[in-house]
Amino acid sequence: MPVKTVRTAPELVEGARHPLEKWLRTERLPHIWCSGCGLGTAFSALLYALEELGWDPDSVAVVSGIGCSGRVPGYLRVDTYHTTHGRPIPFATGLKLAKPDLHVIVFSGDGDLFAIGGNHFIHAARRNMDMAVICVNNFNYGMTGGQVGPTTPVGGRTTTTPFGNFEHPFNLVHLAASAGATYVARCTTLDGRRLAKAYVEALSHKGFTFVEVLAPCPTNYGRRNRIGEGLDELRYYREHTVIRHGADPKEADIAPGKPILVGKFVDIQKPTYLELYQAKVRELGGEG
Amino acid sequence: MPAKAILSGVHFMSGDEAIAEGAIAAGCRFFAAYPITPQSEIAERLAWRLPQLGGMFIQMEDEIAAIAAALGAAWGGMKAMTATSGPGFSLMMENLGLAVMTETPCVIVDVQRAAPSTGLPTLVGQGDMMQARWGSHGHYEIIALCPASPQEAFDLTVKAFALAERFRIPVLVMTDEVVGHMYERVEIPPEVPVAPRRKPRVPPEEFLPFKPDPDLVPPMACAGEGYRIHVTGLTHDERGYPAMDAESHDRLVRRLVDKVRLFPQEYTLYEEVALADAEIAVVSYGISARVSLGGIELARAAGIKAGLLRLITAWPFPDAALSRLAQRVQGIVVVEINLGQLSREVERAVRGQVPVHGVYHAGGRIHTPEEVFQGIEEVFRQCR
Numbered sequence: 001m002p003v004k005t006v007r008t009a010p011e012l013v014e015g016a017r018h019p020l021e022k023w024l025r026t027e028r029l030p031h032i033w034c035s036g037c038g039l040g041t042a043f044s045a046l047l048y049a050l051e052e053l054g055w056d057p058d059s060v061a062v063v064s065g066i067g068c069s070g071r072v073p074g075y076l077r078v079d080t081y082h083t084t085h086g087r088p089i090p091f092a093t094g095l096k097l098a099k100p101d102l103h104v105i106v107f108s109g110d111g112d113l114f115a116i117g118g119n120h121f122i123h124a125a126r127r128n129m130d131m132a133v134i135c136v137n138n139f140n141y142g143m144t145g146g147q148v149g150p151t152t153p154v155g156g157r158t159t160t161t162p163f164g165n166f167e168h169p170f171n172l173v174h175l176a177a178s179a180g181a182t183y184v185a186r187c188t189t190l191d192g193r194r195l196a197k198a199y200v201e202a203l204s205h206k207g208f209t210f211v212e213v214l215a216p217c218p219t220n221y222g223r224r225n226r227i228g229e230g231l232d233e234l235r236y237y238r239e240h241t242v243i244r245h246g247a248d249p250k251e252a253d254i255a256p257g258k259p260i261l262v263g264k265f266v267d268i269q270k271p272t273y274l275e276l277y278q279a280k281v282r283e284l285g286g287e288g
Numbered sequence: 289m290p291a292k293a294i295l296s297g298v299h300f301m302s303g304d305e306a307i308a309e310g311a312i313a314a315g316c317r318f319f320a321a322y323p324i325t326p327q328s329e330i331a332e333r334l335a336w337r338l339p340q341l342g343g344m345f346i347q348m349e350d351e352i353a354a355i356a357a358a359l360g361a362a363w364g365g366m367k368a369m370t371a372t373s374g375p376g377f378s379l380m381m382e383n384l385g386l387a388v389m390t391e392t393p394c395v396i397v398d399v400q401r402a403a404p405s406t407g408l409p410t411l412v413g414q415g416d417m418m419q420a421r422w423g424s425h426g427h428y429e430i431i432a433l434c435p436a437s438p439q440e441a442f443d444l445t446v447k448a449f450a451l452a453e454r455f456r457i458p459v460l461v462m463t464d465e466v467v468g469h470m471y472e473r474v475e476i477p478p479e480v481p482v483a484p485r486r487k488p489r490v491p492p493e494e495f496l497p498f499k500p501d502p503d504l505v506p507p508m509a510c511a512g513e514g515y516r517i518h519v520t521g522l523t524h525d526e527r528g529y530p531a532m533d534a535e536s537h538d539r540l541v542r543r544l545v546d547k548v549r550l551f552p553q554e555y556t557l558y559e560e561v562a563l564a565d566a567e568i569a570v571v572s573y574g575i576s577a578r579v580s581l582g583g584i585e586l587a588r589a590a591g592i593k594a595g596l597l598r599l600i601t602a603w604p605f606p607d608a609a610l611s612r613l614a615q616r617v618q619g620i621v622v623v624e625i626n627l628g629q630l631s632r633e634v635e636r637a638v639r640g641q642v643p644v645h646g647v648y649h650a651g652g653r654i655h656t657p658e659e660v661f662q663g664i665e666e667v668f669r670q671c672r
Contacts, residue, residue, distance in 0.1 A: 098364025
């Protein structure tokens with residue numbers, strides 16, 4: 001696809017303030033992300049979701065691993081933990097079990113959660129561990145310079161697949177559903193409102209919930225793959241995504257020439273790890 | 289009837305079980321681990337005990353997850369522990385560094401077996417001592433304690449939790465397969481003091497989460513306490529925010545090291561046996577120190593005045609104690625189940641004042657008293 005977007009410098013408005021400033025560590029801005037990156041939208045949708053849920057900020061903790069997406073918690077004015085590469089889910093597990101009243105959110109990237117951290121993801125999903133996991137999938141390792149990742153489509157050009165990717169990527173929706181997640185949705189950063197709604201649903205649903213956010217990485221993926229700038233990738237989403245709630249997760253693979261399914265794939269209830277554990281503790285006479 | 293947290297009284301108990309009971313007595317209510325021999329008895333006992341006390345036991349998918357969960361629980365306000373053996377200890381090294389960098393109090397137990405790699409899974413080793421000190425990347429300072437009996441396994445686990453809170457560091461209990469599996473008398477006292485966590489003394493708007501007190505340790509605000517702090521493994525400033533420059537890094541790493549290094553009197557523990565008139569000193573730790581007593585008896589019977597310096601704190605290494613020892617004796621024998629790890633520290637600390645001789649083997653069994661005696665004889669001959 002040819003590059004279509006002409007970039008212009010944004011105008012700064014004197015005295016302008018973010019409407020959801022109370023959730024922001026404004027002293028840490030500007031953020032580190034590249035222009036055209038989808039993380040800004042994925043992040044601000046989270047602010048809108050938190051606001052809509054009306055939760056006390058002191059009841060929210062956000063945990064991340066390493067990578068561009070792993071920097072999200074650093075800008076949020078709640079208790080935030082930027083841990084080691086691939087390990088936000090087990091860290092969040094300990095945090096949640098130690099303080100069950102906390103709303104625990106894991107916000108990280110596709111490489112962090114599904115390559116180095118893949119084992120933790122499937123086991124937390126299997127346990128129906130009480131947490132929401134948000135994965136920003138930009139199809140590559142952005143922070144380290146654009147290497148192939150577990151979600152890079154076949155043929156995708158990255159710095160470590162200079163001749164195109166030969167590996168089959170994960171279908172994260174299918175993976176999450178088969179591992180036991182009780183809520184699974186996929187959105188793109190094209191549609192911030194639908195994304196915020198998916199976050200609200202995932203955050204308020206009990207048990208292990210998962211939202212995959214497809215997001216542009218123009219610097220390291222878009223340009224190398226002739227997708228273009230950030231806006232071009234959003235245009236690509238508009239032209240190639242199909243909203244299909246309740247679709248079979250198996251059909252949600254992302255492959256060249258195939259429409260990308262977005263929407264809500266799984267929304268079920270089953271006892272969570274904490275519910276089962278605490279019931280046993282009460283039965284044994286512990287405080288629980 | 290609700291379960292008792294502190295099983296006061298006299299028990300016949302293994303070292304592994306004593307570690308589990310020591311943790312409970314010290315107030316630990318979170319334990320995460322992955323099965324591995326010879327640690328399993330710790331996890332099995334806590335899987336049985338903690339739910340009855342309203343505490344949390346979880347068997348994670350690997351040791352990386354186990355230590356990560358323990359760190360998360362510590363930030364959730366709990367006293368947390370994990371336990372493993374060599375292969376799992378290797379997997380924990382990255383998050384050991386995260387614990388150091390984020391100043392997360394927790395206790396990590398390594399029941400050592402013969403290594404490298406899978407080695408001899410059910411047989412003794414002491415080959416992880418240097419890994420305990422330097423296994424994670426970068427420069428840091430931790431405390432490692434080495435019990436030589438089930439009673440001491442209980443006592444030192446309690447101590448480990450207190451030191452973890454005092455210094456806001458991971459504290460390692462470096463035991464071994466023989467102490468872990470050995471059954472002996474363990475006396476659990478009626479009460480065990482629970483070490484307090486140092487909490488912020490200013491309101492959230494004034495609180496800097498990594499601004500240290502005069503003793504270089506910052507107070508700790510845990511999740512949900514209203515402080516809304518950021519915790520990162522990146523180099524950070526007193527606000528906890530990333531600070532990507534050499535000056536900030538040097539300042540932070542020096543503080544993390546100095547907060548431990550400057551207070552040796554608070555954690556340096558050792559025991560002296562028959563050293564008053566000794567010409568030759570055996571330096572050892574864990575199960576090897578107990579075997580060494582047999583070698584010392586043989587030496588005394590043969591007319592060689594030998595004694596024992598048993599290291600209870602392995603890290604930070606008790607340099608001063610070794611330096612003083614070197615001024616009192618004519619030679620030193622180091623007994624350990626590896627091919628020379630802490631002996632290197634002994635050599636460094638005594639600075640060539642006396643000969644240092646190692647009695648080593650790679651693991652799979654404990655030394656015999658005769659082997660220790662031969663080592664003592666050899667150094668004794670060198671000194672003549």
